Amino acid sequence: MSEVENRDQFGSRIGFILASAGSAVGLGNIWRFPFVAGENGGAAFVLIYLLLVFCIGMPVMLAEFVVGRRGQGDPVGSLRRVAGKVFTPLGGMGIFAAIVILSFYGVVGGWTIKYTIDALMGALGTDVPSAGAVFGTFVKDPKAVIFYQALFMLGTYGVVARGIGNGIEKFCTVFMPVLFLLLIVLAVRSVTLPGAAEGLAFYLKPDFSKVNGATILAALGQAFFSLSIGIGVMLTYGSYLKKSEPIVSPAFQICFLDSFVALIAGLVIFPAVFAFGLEPGSGPGLTFVTLPAVFSKMPGGALFAVLFFFLLVIASLTSSMSQLEVICAYFVDDRKWSRGKATLTVTALTFCLGIPSAISLGGGLNIAGKSFLDAMDFMASNVIMPLGGMGFALLAGWVLHTMAKEEFSGSDGEPLAIYPAWRVICCVVAPAAIGWIFVTGLKW
Secondary structure, three states: OOOOOOOOOOOOHHHHHHHHHHHHOOHHHHHHHHHHHHHOOOHHHHHHHHHHHHHHHHHHHHHHHHHHHHHOOOHHHHHHHHHOHHHHHHHHHHHHHHHHHHHHHHHHHHHHHHHHHHHHHOOOOOOHHHHHHHHHHHHOOHHHHHHHHHHHHHHHHHHHOOOHHHHHHHHHHHHHHHHHHHHHHHHHHHHOOOOOHHHHHHHHOOOHHHOOHHHHHHHHHHHHHHHOOOOOHHHHHHHOOOOOOOOHHHHHHHHHHHHHHHHHHHHHHHHHHHHOOOOOOOOOHHHHHHHHHHHHHOOOHHHHHHHHHHHHHHHHHHHHHHHHHHHHHHHHHOOOOOHHHHHHHHHHHHHHHHHHHHHHOOOOOEEOOEEHHHHHHHHHHHHHHHHHHHHHHHHHHHHOHHHHHHHOEOOOOOEOOHHHHHHHHHHHHHHHHHHHHHHHHHOO
16 A cells, blocks of 8 residues: 555544634634724625635635645645646745744744633733733743743644644544634623624624725635635645545535634624723734723623633644644655654744744834734735635646546536536636735735
């Protein structure tokens, strides 16, 4: 039996869906989505985001699944097998993006651990100024930030080192249902607060006068960031899916779960923020400054603060595991390293690369007017991921369409009805939309 046939695999379809959804459902949905929505007008942004998730994100995800399952390897190896060496730079760009994202993701993941501990101790602050002081003091202490970053990366390492079935699949099968339950509990508490109606209106009633190229680019970047597409994560996970399993229905289910969590995260945050007269468009500090102030005023807020930040820890880990797996898969599949060596080496590398992001919010280390962490986020979410998604869409639609047609076939051997629409989107619609949004959005 070949090495490809001996590759680790997900044990079940539900394990694959929960792991892939876990990659999609992360800080991108619970930390990043609410503050990006708040900065871009609320409901109008949400509608554009949902449209882009299903009309562009899902077809690109399917393109990655096709390449991954046929190539049976990491992004570089899979592209080399199914399309030739000329396309391997696309896989290399995805691995580079995963390294960039994981480097700063580990920093924010460390914040979630710190805030869970602080919530347990009742040390988050009692209003926006005091919560801001808590956050400011923390991010200006490089030793503390790096310590929690290291703790988070160790947790990520511990799961990925155990492999797909025994590590990532088991973790996601247990903790993804916990995540969904915690979100629903928090949303019910938030929407029943006195004064929550104004937050619901902001979140659910669109004002399209606030929409411009930058808004649409932000929605596209958020869709790609939250779905983990354009960087080879779904390609890599697709390579671990059994050939007997379908790929179309899981893609829809993953996009649905991703959108569900993002929408519920908004229901957790915006009604509560408006109920206490706070600012929804307060950027990354919405989660780590504004929400602690909200919890301090909310009946039973101490408990809900602990639940919320523990939820963030779970969401952070399910996403960081997928990013680490993409990078490790390259060294295991292409460089023939053992999983243990690859996981340890890559964890140490991305931890070190994350140190500039860890210390950037404490002063200095700015790039083009942004903190180093924000600059890495912008480069990955708004530049590399959309370009990577465009590359995968063009490749699948124009070069690998016959292969895709076979992957989209039902039990009777006939291609599913979705195939013609998928090909049109990959060949024309997605690349044109990504290109237009990319150029228009970057003008600002």
